Amino acid sequence: MRERGEKALSSGVRFTGVGVVEKVGGLGRCARILGWRCGILRGKPLKITREDVVRVAELAYLELSEAELETYRKQVDDILEYIGKLNELDTSNVEPMAQVLSEEQGADATLREDVVVGCDLGTEVMRGAPDADGVYFLVPKVIER
Amino acid sequence: MGWAHSQNWLCHEACDEELMTNWTIDGVREALAARKISARELTGDFFARIKERNGELNAFLALSPERAYAKADEIDAAIADGEMLPPLAGVPVAIKDVLSTRGTTTTCGSKILENYVPPFDATAVERLDTAGAVILGKTNCDEFAMGSSNENSAYGPVKNPVALDRVPGGSSGGSAAAVAAGLAVAALGTDTGGSIRQPGAFCGVPAMMGSYGRVSRYGLIAFASSLDRIGPFANNVKDVAAVLETIAGRDARDSTSTTSPVPRYTEEIGKSVKGLKIGIPREYFGAGMNTGVRAKIEAGMEVFRKLGCELVDIRMPHTDYAIATYYIVATAEASSNLARYDGVRFGLRAKADSLLAMYKNTRGAGFGAEVKRRIVLGTYVLSAGYYDAYYLKGQKVRALIAQDFRDAYLKVDAIVTPTSPVPAFKLGERTADPLQMYLADIYTVTGSLAGVPGISVPCGKIEGGLPVGLQIFGPAFGEGRVLQLAQAFEAAGGAAV
Numbered sequence: 001m002r003e004r005g006e007k008a009l010s011s012g013v014r015f016t017g018v019g020v021v022e023k024v025g026g027l028g029r030c031a032r033i034l035g036w037r038c039g040i041l042r043g044k045p046l047k048i049t050r051e052d053v054v055r056v057a058e059l060a061y062l063e064l065s066e067a068e069l070e071t072y073r074k075q076v077d078d079i080l081e082y083i084g085k086l087n088e089l090d091t092s093n094v095e096p097m098a099q100v101l102s103e104e105q106g107a108d109a110t111l112r113e114d115v116v117v118g119c120d121l122g123t124e125v126m127r128g129a130p131d132a133d134g135v136y137f138l139v140p141k142v143i144e145r
Numbered sequence: 146m147g148w149a150h151s152q153n154w155l156c157h158e159a160c161d162e163e164l165m166t167n168w169t170i171d172g173v174r175e176a177l178a179a180r181k182i183s184a185r186e187l188t189g190d191f192f193a194r195i196k197e198r199n200g201e202l203n204a205f206l207a208l209s210p211e212r213a214y215a216k217a218d219e220i221d222a223a224i225a226d227g228e229m230l231p232p233l234a235g236v237p238v239a240i241k242d243v244l245s246t247r248g249t250t251t252t253c254g255s256k257i258l259e260n261y262v263p264p265f266d267a268t269a270v271e272r273l274d275t276a277g278a279v280i281l282g283k284t285n286c287d288e289f290a291m292g293s294s295n296e297n298s299a300y301g302p303v304k305n306p307v308a309l310d311r312v313p314g315g316s317s318g319g320s321a322a323a324v325a326a327g328l329a330v331a332a333l334g335t336d337t338g339g340s341i342r343q344p345g346a347f348c349g350v351p352a353m354m355g356s357y358g359r360v361s362r363y364g365l366i367a368f369a370s371s372l373d374r375i376g377p378f379a380n381n382v383k384d385v386a387a388v389l390e391t392i393a394g395r396d397a398r399d400s401t402s403t404t405s406p407v408p409r410y411t412e413e414i415g416k417s418v419k420g421l422k423i424g425i426p427r428e429y430f431g432a433g434m435n436t437g438v439r440a441k442i443e444a445g446m447e448v449f450r451k452l453g454c455e456l457v458d459i460r461m462p463h464t465d466y467a468i469a470t471y472y473i474v475a476t477a478e479a480s481s482n483l484a485r486y487d488g489v490r491f492g493l494r495a496k497a498d499s500l501l502a503m504y505k506n507t508r509g510a511g512f513g514a515e516v517k518r519r520i521v522l523g524t525y526v527l528s529a530g531y532y533d534a535y536y537l538k539g540q541k542v543r544a545l546i547a548q549d550f551r552d553a554y555l556k557v558d559a560i561v562t563p564t565s566p567v568p569a570f571k572l573g574e575r576t577a578d579p580l581q582m583y584l585a586d587i588y589t590v591t592g593s594l595a596g597v598p599g600i601s602v603p604c605g606k607i608e609g610g611l612p613v614g615l616q617i618f619g620p621a622f623g624e625g626r627v628l629q630l631a632q633a634f635e636a637a638g639g640a641a642v
Contacts (some may be wrong), residue, residue: 006538023169031327031608040411048525052525053521055528056521056524056525056528057521059524060480060484060508060520060524061484061487061501061504061505061508062218062505062507062508062509062512062517062519062520062521063505063506063508063509063510064521065509068514068517071514072518072521075579075580076518076521076522076525077169078579078580079472079522079579079580079583080522080525080535081321082468082469083472083473083535083539084469085465085466085469086466086470086473086538086539086542087538088466089463089466089542089545091538091541091542091545094541094542094544094545095541095544096540096541096544097540097541097543097544097547098540098542099371100357100358100371100401100596101357101358101401101403101596104402105356105358105405105621105622112397112400121265123489125264127490127491128261128262128264128490128491129490129491130488130489130491130492130493130494131494137489137490137610138502139489139503140497140498140499140500140502140503141425141499141500142499142500
């Protein structure tokens with residue numbers, strides 16, 4: 001398995017160890033400008049910088065510790081490096097596969113009448129909420145400033 | 146098998162533990178009908194076995210004895226009244242903890258849903274219930290079904306009953322281990338990139354995912370919606386067929402479940418497979434494949450030849466791109482599906498002064514490392530500036546992989562491959578390097594991306610008694626053919642090659 005992994009990795013974009021990445025780690029902006037945008041940083045161009053991870057974590061509303069930021073940056077960088085092998089394929093004339101089922105497989109059944117149906121789970125749902133008054137979910141105050 | 150479990154009920158009181166692991170659906174039906182055991186007694190026996198083994202295996206996260214005994218009593222009453230029994234009457238089953246079960250905690254193997262109790266049943270669960278199955282409880286799994294070893298569960302890893310120092314596979318490791326250890330007659334798992342078939346292979350039990358759209362996913366807590374599928378584990382192929390035909394079919398509550406009719410799979414099996422063409426894709430026998438696994442799969446191919454099948458050398462040229470494609474598509478969809486865990490309506494809520502901090506802290510505290518890693522990757526590949534380079538590219542290559550399958554089925558009736566390049570690995574062996582863990586799914590993700598049905602059937606054991614799984618893919622909605630081949634293979638001694 002390991003053999004195969006490494007072989008597969010070497011067949012894609014050049015894979016180097018994490019050493020170079022670590023050297024660049026503290027220079028997020030620099031790495032992004034020089035490494036990712038221009039691809040001229042020595043060794044391996046960074047696919048994802050620390051700043052990228054910070055931005056992505058903001059988008060995903062995900063609190064990450066400093067240690068997590070660095071771990072994920074490194075690991076996601078390796079994975080993106082591997083994913084880079086897809087660029088070996090010319091897909092300019094390929095339609096993206098946006099859904100799995102074809103019409104003859106029953107995809108035509110996906111539209112239904114837009115009708116209101118009853119659902120009496122309200123009380124149980126509210127009971128499962130972390131904080132609720134029985135009718136509304138309660139959250140920290142949002143209207144301020 | 147028939148003989149083995151007919152012995153079961155004869156020696157019920159002082160039965161040999163070994164024999165008790167071999168209950169099948171037919172065995173349960175016969176034993177109940179002959180009144181050799183009651184459904185309540187059988188249920189009690191299974192809970193006793195779970196109590197005895199679960200401390201070491203960690204296969205179950207929650208048990209539902211109230212519900213199980215109520216169902217068992219209902220079956221016993223029906224037997225007493227001489228009523229017709231439903232097809233799975235009294236059959237003890239286990240449910241992967243990503244499937245909603247009314248009144249029983251459903252955690253997805255995550256801290257973020259630690260105390261979540263769904264107010265409704267998933268359709269697949271409801272259909273098992275209606276068919277008379279006794280739902281024993283919920284099985285452990287990788288958090289939100291993300292993993293290939295079960296080591297990503299927030300509630301500790303499952304041990305492989307075949308070798309306790311090894312992983313059961315993942316993400317449906319608890320379901321596979323429960324069936325393999327005789328703690329359930331059948332179990333439901335879910336498969337997004339191999340999460341039913343690979344643990345089936347690692348634990349030595351048949352395990353199947355039907356075509357995309359075959360089984361309703363209403364009540365399945367979503368990971369990647371264009372890939373997730375629900376399917377069965379059991380002790381033999383016929384039982385896999387019986388569970389699949391019970392849960393399959395259109396459900397108005399899941400718009401991706403198709404109207405395509407559901408054949409009686411239990412009646413499709415047993416027919417001759419002579420003359421069927423089986424494609425053997427060269428790309429699935431690459432470097433890095435364990436030599437013992439290779440030898441067993443080759444012996445398995447010989448079984449099909451002896452059954453009169455024609456083995457055809459085929460090419461599936463985009464196979465090597467499947468892992469890369471999968472980890473774009475699956476993580477992108479996961480990042481979107483997991484946005485719902487915000488601490489507002491259910492599950493964990495972390496303390497915070499503002500709403501935004503509440504979201505962030507809840508998600509930061511509630512999700513484990515693999516889930517966070519995938520949210521980061523998935524959000525990144527969907528984010529402005531990278532969408533075309535990653536997500537769109539992934540969707541295009543996915544189309545090529547699906548085309549590989551359609552091309553192959555112009556020439557052959559089914560495709561046979563190894564389920565996994567390696568047997569069950571040791572606990573902790575692969576946790577340090579996520580990419581290495583992802584590559585373990587190399588032979589299963591292709592069929593996931595293409596939407597075709599696939600089964601893993603036991604195909605001998607290598608050194609140390611570790612099971613090997615042989616995978617059979619069929620064309621979309623060709624489950625009957627897949628099961629027919631799998632059952633013929635099993636009947637021809639495939640499990641002991």
